[in-house]
Amino acid sequence: MSFLAAEQLSVSFGRLTALDGVSFDVERGQLVAVIGPNGAGKTTLFNAIAGAVRPARGRAVLDGRVVSGRPPHRNALAGVARTFQVARPFHELTVRDNVLVGLGRARYYRLGGLLRRARSSADIERAEALLGDVGLGESMERLAGELPLGHLRLLEIARALALSPRLLMLDEPAAGLRDTEEAALEALLRRLREQGLTMLLVEHDVEFALRVADRAVVLTAGRKLAEGAPEEVRTNPEVIDAYLGTGTEAGDATR
Amino acid sequence: MQDALTALTLGSTYVLLAVGLSMIYGILRIIHVAHAGVYTIGAYVGYLAWGQTGSVWVALVGGMAAGALSGWLIYALMYRRLLEAPRYVPLIASIGAFIVIQDLLSKPWLMGSDRLAMQADPGLPSVGVLGATVSPEALYVLVVTAALLLALAVLFRRSDIGLQWRATASDRELAGASGVSVERAIASTFAVGSALAGAAGVTVAVYTESVFAFMGEVPSYKAFVIVVLGGLGAVLGPVVAGFVLAFAETLLIANAGFVLPRDAIAFLILVIVLIVRPQGLFGRARA
Amino acid sequence: MSTPSAVRLQRSRRSSRPPAIVTAAAALLALGLAACGGEDSGAGGGGTYKIGIFAPTTGFAASDGKSAVNSAKLAVEKVNAAGGVQGKELKLVVYDDASKPDQAATIAQKLVRQDNVDIAVSGSYSAQTRAAAPIFARSNKVMIAAYAVDPEITQVGEQIWRIGELASVQGKVAGKLALDNLKGKKVAILYVDNDFGTGLTKAFRDYVKQNGGQIVSDSKYPLEEKDFRTVLGGIKAKSPDVLYAPGYYNNAADIANQAAELGLKAQIVGVEGYDSPKLIDLAGKNAEGIIFTTELDRDSSNPAVKDFLSGYEKKTGVKADAVGAETYDAVLLAAEALKRAGGADAKKLVEGLKEVKALEGSVTGITGFSPQRNGIREGLAQVVKGGDFHRYATFRDPSLITPP
Known part of the structure; x- marks a missing residue:
């Protein structure tokens, strides 16, 4: 039994089928890239696994537990963390508070925990350590809304890591980053993988995705086109035909 | 100096009401007109508690508890069912709830339509400040306001629930995805914001020495002026805006008399500020 | 026709x-x-x-x-x-x-x-x-x-x-009351801004001016106003003997309470709008001593x-x-x-x-x-004493009490 299993996941918006019977497996500790052209259903796939949209058919199972169709905050507590395609911090909170939100979750549902101090020194240490890990150690007192995009991407990850996730889903973390920032991101992802974190990565930049991933799933028009090790995908004629030939250019164009 | 103290006291009553309203706007983006109904309920329960015990402190606790409970009920029974509806739906529901509360309270078997006398003795001294006098009633208003605002600041900045409020107000969906109990954050915002409205009702009752079923009428829109002035949804903003408004009113009346009704002053300032700074005095313009 | x-x-x-x-x-x-x-x-x-x-x-x-x-x-x-x-x-x-x-x-x-x-x-x-x-x-x-x-x-x-x-009669009676009965020299006026307050004040003001009183402050307030501290503070600074304050019992109670709070010593003279037990209810001991013109004499032997x-x-x-x-x-x-x-x-x-x-x-x-x-009757002033209304003075001068 794999750690994460997507089983025939299908999502429809009205008459539009955004995801159509997609199945794949992720083993514990793997980093799996999900690639495909615009509108292929990558973000919808994340939403379905996180519980943000309800699948019409099929399900996603994390470590023996169905996660699709459950409220996102329940999944968050169960260790499903994600970042968003459009960087989405708590704008009005400081960088440190952005991370503290996730760290407090264990107490939020206990009755007596409500009035407890958020800034317990253990939490603050952990928040600062996480921010240091992603390279935001210098910006902890700033309001998140004031950060440049590259830092926002890193903050998104730190905030997700605060949930001590068992599965981390990253939605285009490299979009809009400069080369040095992208290198730092790549190093961070490798470190996280070494620590044994299971990750799903949606990425427009196919080269980046295939460089860091253990395996890749290729989607097009809501269906799975191919799946395999990065080299297999890269050389798969169908993939080249449908996507890689033009897709890389499209990906580059967005940078 | 006496005028400054009057303005400070008046501003305190504005601020207590407006802060809760701003918190609720911040977290649900709804125009909670019925907040002024909660304020009246708080004042009335405070009046009853004072009648039983003679203590303005018991009155305060009673008024705040009644405020918290009624505010939470309004959320649980009404807004929670309307979260996905267009924003005018909760607004209309809120206006309706406010009218129902007022009409109910003005029934002869509750408050009636007359002012009820509440000549409460706060048991505080009269304090002289630079040749001016702070009456015991005014001192009560100032002490209660300062204590509650301080407690609120601590709650906001230092507690788990405060962090959840801020996170939920900032991005409800993301807060959920970060493990925040959004439902609980919203319900507790209502409870705490409404407790402050109840406290506002009780302090105004002590300060004006009376309660009245329609005492919420003017505050129902004036609190909004303050919230908009302060930058919608902010918490520090309405505090400053409430005092600014009270000082402006007092200054104008002291120098020119009642050249126009007090509440017209509020709207005049609102119009001017909205022209000059559309995001309010302290709001941040956000894309 | x-x-x-x-x-x-x-x-x-x-x-x-x-x-x-x-x-x-x-x-x-x-x-x-x-x-x-x-x-x-x-x-x-x-x-x-x-x-x-x-x-x-x-x-x-x-x-x-x-x-x-x-x-x-x-x-x-x-x-x-x-x-x-x-x-x-x-x-x-x-x-x-x-x-x-x-x-x-x-x-x-x-x-x-x-x-x-x-x-x-x-x-x-x-x-x-x-x-x-x-x-x-x-x-x-x-x-x-x-x-x-x-x-x-x-x-x-x-x-x-x-x-x-009529306001024209009652205002004149109040003027006589302020100047003669109360021996007021300096008079302040604070009246509710509607037909009622304006009419009474006009008659009062004219009478006081014609009979040698000095009006040291003359201002109005909106009917809904509840906070008079600022204006009362201004009036206090002029130290008047009499404060004529036409309005209703709600306004009167606020004015009486806040005047007491500020230590304003002027004798408050009111009008028939004060004539309600609610005034005493709302102002309590601060209502004591208020004198107002009205039509109902509690001490009548009739x-x-x-x-x-x-x-x-x-x-x-x-x-x-x-x-x-x-x-x-x-x-x-x-x-x-x-x-x-x-x-x-x-x-x-x-x-x-x-x-x-x-x-x-x-x-x-x-x-x-x-x-x-219009009905003709004696002019009448009542005073709040011991938590009740009592006769203070009556006015019989036809030039005062005859309405048009």
């Missing part, structure tokens, strides 16, 4: 602001209905006379409205207990105008067309009474205003009469007044006030008119009213009516 009263109607329309449109429309409507209706409006059915009354029994003036209605009922019971009017019982038809002029106009039409009352009483404020008066005048029904103060109300037509004391005071308290559980006394007298006057006319014919009612001198059983002490159909 129609030309002169149309002229009068226009005059009142010009003076009364927004409600005038409603009044005019209502009057026209009533006219139209009268033209096509044409039912004979003789005496009411069988052995009764119907008296229509409107008063604000809900809304912000509800306590005045209830006082008016209860007092009217008391008067009806009194008359009926004494055998009615020439054997016919009085019957009251009551409507709530909620302090809304347009509602008062609608009620006036209902009373005329639907209830076909024999005579009407206004237990309401000036704006409502002003809206209703032309409708009654047009329909040739007699209406008696209890306590509305606007002088123009009775000018609508000879069918319209008034019990209450059995009619004693009867009214005790009867009202027995009936309602609360103490009577001036609004009630005036409405009580309005109903008595209506009964007197019916008696003198021997029926409900409007012409005969008006003839009868013109002959009334001292109204028998009157609790406000009516001694006759002026050419403009």
Whole structure:
């Protein structure tokens, strides 16, 4: 039994089928890239696994537990963390508070925990350590809304890591980053993988995705086109035909 | 100096009401007109508690508890069912709830339509400040306001629930995805914001020495002026805006008399500020 | 017949602001209905006379409205207990105008067309009474205003009469009170910004200026105002002997409470709007010593007044006030008119009213009516003492107390 299993996941918006019977497996500790052209259903796939949209058919199972169709905050507590395609911090909170939100979750549902101090020194240490890990150690007192995009991407990850996730889903973390920032991101992802974190990565930049991933799933028009090790995908004629030939250019164009 | 103290006291009553309203706007983006109904309920329960015990402190606790409970009920029974509806739906529901509360309270078997006398003795001294006098009633208003605002600041900045409020107000969906109990954050915002409205009702009752079923009428829109002035949804903003408004009113009346009704002053300032700074005095313009 | 009263109607329309449109429309409507209706409006059915009354029994003036209605009922019971009017019982038809002029106009039409009352009483404020008066005048029904103060109300037509004391009289009496009885030299004025406050203040101000008083402060406030600390602070700085503050008991209580808070020593002189037990309720010990002009003398030895005071308290559980006394007298006057006319014919009612001198059983002490159909009585000031109203002074000088 794999750690994460997507089983025939299908999502429809009205008459539009955004995801159509997609199945794949992720083993514990793997980093799996999900690639495909615009509108292929990558973000919808994340939403379905996180519980943000309800699948019409099929399900996603994390470590023996169905996660699709459950409220996102329940999944968050169960260790499903994600970042968003459009960087989405708590704008009005400081960088440190952005991370503290996730760290407090264990107490939020206990009755007596409500009035407890958020800034317990253990939490603050952990928040600062996480921010240091992603390279935001210098910006902890700033309001998140004031950060440049590259830092926002890193903050998104730190905030997700605060949930001590068992599965981390990253939605285009490299979009809009400069080369040095992208290198730092790549190093961070490798470190996280070494620590044994299971990750799903949606990425427009196919080269980046295939460089860091253990395996890749290729989607097009809501269906799975191919799946395999990065080299297999890269050389798969169908993939080249449908996507890689033009897709890389499209990906580059967005940078 | 006496005028400054009057303005400070008046501003305190504005601020207590407006802060809760701003918190609720911040977290649900709804125009909670019925907040002024909660304020009246708080004042009335405070009046009853004072009648039983003679203590303005018991009155305060009673008024705040009644405020918290009624505010939470309004959320649980009404807004929670309307979260996905267009924003005018909760607004209309809120206006309706406010009218129902007022009409109910003005029934002869509750408050009636007359002012009820509440000549409460706060048991505080009269304090002289630079040749001016702070009456015991005014001192009560100032002490209660300062204590509650301080407690609120601590709650906001230092507690788990405060962090959840801020996170939920900032991005409800993301807060959920970060493990925040959004439902609980919203319900507790209502409870705490409404407790402050109840406290506002009780302090105004002590300060004006009376309660009245329609005492919420003017505050129902004036609190909004303050919230908009302060930058919608902010918490520090309405505090400053409430005092600014009270000082402006007092200054104008002291120098020119009642050249126009007090509440017209509020709207005049609102119009001017909205022209000059559309995001309010302290709001941040956000894309 | 129609030309002169149309002229009068226009005059009142010009003076009364927004409600005038409603009044005019209502009057026209009533006219139209009268033209096509044409039912004979003789005496009411069988052995009764119907008296229509409107008063604000809900809304912000509800306590005045209830006082008016209860007092009217008391008067009806009194008359009926004494055998009615020439054997016919009085019957009251009551409507709530909620302090809304347009509602008062609608009620006036209902009373005329639907209830076909024999005579009407206004237990309401000036704006409502002003809206209703032309409708009654047009329909040739007699209406008696209890306590509305606007002088123009009775000018609508000879069918319209008034019990209450005109602002021009009461303001003058207060001026005399301030300068002579209280020996005031420096006088401050703080009045409610409406017909009531403005009218009283004008008469008071003129009297004080003509008789050597010095007005050191003269300002107004909006009806809804509750915080007077700032203006009272300004008044205190001028150290006046007397503060004349026309307004209603709500305003008076706030002013008294806040004046005490600020240590303002001036003697507060009020008006009939203060005349409610609610003033003492709301201001408590701060009400002590307030003196105000009014129409109901609690210390009167007149059995009619004693009867009214005790009867009202027995009936309602609360103490009577001036609004009630005036409405009580309005109903008595209506009964007197019916008696003198021997029926409900409007012409005969008006003839009868013109002959009334001292109204028998009157609790406000009516001694006759002026050419403009306003009640004449002694001037009266009451003082709050020991948590109750008591007689402070009376004024008999005809040059003071005779209304136009």
